[in-house]
Amino acid sequence: MTTARYRRIVLKLSGEALSGKEGFGLEPTIIQSISQQVKEVAELGVEVAVVVGGGNIWRGKVGSEMGMDRANADYMGMLATVMNSLALQDSLENIGIQTRVQTSIEMRQVAEPYIRRKAIRHLEKKRVVIFAAGTGNPYFSTDTTAALRAAEIEADVILMAKNNVDGVYSDDPKVNVEAKKYDKISYLDVLNEGLGVMDSTASSLCMDNDIDLLVFSITEEGNIKKAVMGENIGTIVRGK
Ligand code: UDP
Numbered sequence: 001m002t003t004a005r006y007r008r009i010v011l012k013l014s015g016e017a018l019s020g021k022e023g024f025g026l027e028p029t030i031i032q033s034i035s036q037q038v039k040e041v042a043e044l045g046v047e048v049a050v051v052v053g054g055g056n057i058w059r060g061k062v063g064s065e066m067g068m069d070r071a072n073a074d075y076m077g078m079l080a081t082v083m084n085s086l087a088l089q090d091s092l093e094n095i096g097i098q099t100r101v102q103t104s105i106e107m108r109q110v111a112e113p114y115i116r117r118k119a120i121r122h123l124e125k126k127r128v129v130i131f132a133a134g135t136g137n138p139y140f141s142t143d144t145t146a147a148l149r150a151a152e153i154e155a156d157v158i159l160m161a162k163n164n165v166d167g168v169y170s171d172d173p174k175v176n177v178e179a180k181k182y183d184k185i186s187y188l189d190v191l192n193e194g195l196g197v198m199d200s201t202a203s204s205l206c207m208d209n210d211i212d213l214l215v216f217s218i219t220e221e222g223n224i225k226k227a228v229m230g231e232n233i234g235t236i237v238r239g240k
Pocket of ligand 1: 139
């Protein structure tokens with residue numbers, strides 16, 4: 001029996017969360033620490049799906065600013081998320097957690113294609129499912145992927161793990177010391193006030209489908225478990 005608040009979660013990890021101080025590439029010790037945290041939660045019986053970003057390797061916007069075709073640059077970004085997903089899979093399996101990577105762009109030699117019903121079946125069997133390659137579409141983000149997959153698999157919450165910030169603030173707390181941290185806030189306020197929680201496509205999708213989002217810091221160890229147990233950390237963003 002689980003005493004966790006949530007039965008099924010989508011954990012959104014930015015690419016940056018897997019990288020070292022420079023925010024680039026992969027830092028094995030950090031990936032191991034995140035894997036341990038995922039293990040703690042999986043061992044509670046919570047069904048864990050993970051959406052991984054790719055910004056530590058490549059962002060489509062950067063490519064388009066360099067004069068590349070935006071769609072092509074975005075495909076590169078989606079491929080970056082596959083690399084991150086495989087790194088996380090490897091690390092989780094090293095500590096005895098069963099995983100499946102599912103990609104939104106088919107690459108069958110590397111991972112399963114995304115099939116919703118299969119993903120749900122894996123979750124029911126307590127395998128950690130890692131959703132890679134974003135939505136499979138350019139012009140979207142992995143935040144939107146997290147919102148979309150959370151709706152599809154009927155997750156109870158999206159846990160949005162942030163680097164170096166522990167919730168949603170009225171302004172950038174690193175720049176403005178007066179910035180106020182919210183315990184809870186609505187998607188409408190996030191959108192109206194232009195708060196940098198997630199992009200507006202992702203926020204709208206969450207709002208329209210009533211998906212709860214918990215924004216918290218991954219920098220402190222044990223925070224994923226605290227979030228799952230319903231401890232008072234971070235900021236909860238709700239539809240209403
Ligand atoms: N991307 C995309 N479609 C998607 C998801 C991601 O085109 O559905 C591309 C986009 O170029 C993005 C990159 O993949 O910049 C990496 O994803 P994201 O920026 O969301 O990663 P994060 O900021 O979470 O590390």
